[in-house]
Amino acid sequence: MNFVFDLYGTLVDIWTDESREELWEGVASLLGDGEEKGASVRREYLSLCAAEKRGEYHEIDLLSVFEKMLASRSVDTSVAPSLASEFRRHSMVRLCAFDGAVDMLRRLKAAGAGVYLVSNAQSCFTLDELHTTGLYDFFDGIVISSDVGVKKPAREIFELAFDRFGISAQNSVYVGNDMRDDILGASLVGMRTVYIHTAQSGSYPELNIPEPTYTVRDHREMTELLLCLDKSAAE
DSSP, X not given: OEEEEOOBTTTEEEEEOOOOHHHHHHHHHHHTSOGGGHHHHHHHHHHHHHHHOOSTTBOOOHHHHHHHHHHTTTOOGGGHHHHXXXXXXXXXXXXXXXXXXXHHHHHHHHTTOXXXXXXXXXXXXXHHHHHHTTOGGGOSEEEEHHHHTBOTTSHHHHHHHHHHHTOOSTTEEEEESOIIIXXXXXXXXXXXXXXXXXXXOOOOTTSOOOOOSEEESSHHHHHHHHHHHHHHHHO
């Protein structure tokens, strides 16, 4: 059995705040503009992000936004990853794996299950954060939306993951905390789904979203469910 996970809000508890003046003052300083230019740098960033957008489910690559900000100042764009890391560090309020998440992935791997990640995220942030939270080495394959230019709930990102991982909807279960991005998206390609409600879960009363196949209350219950599904599939 293969288990495909969402990351933020499902395996990782995260809270970022990109509205703080201190963040933008720091970015302005890193760009060489001076702290007093924080508000204008924020407007520039948001404008560049909007210009990169190519449709509802198109995912931009923030690294290219940081590269453009550097290039406009005649700064070597090779430092864009460092700028991205500093941006994320200054905007981060909380980042940690949910209690039980690491143990769950360890037990699934020990049982021989396939463990994959399909996440709406930015590679310039997420790959480091997978290492920081101790999750990276558990995944047999990773698809991050900024790398492929499309995000959940679009069926394309799931189908791309099937091709890349060599798995199918029939032998896989998607696990997530968002009813639109995760449950609706995975349902569109015929996957069974597991839903967990967390502080990061969205609410979409206007959408007709199918009920998840399974709902769990916490990561302990999730672990037992997934191990049971894996065992049943092997019998």
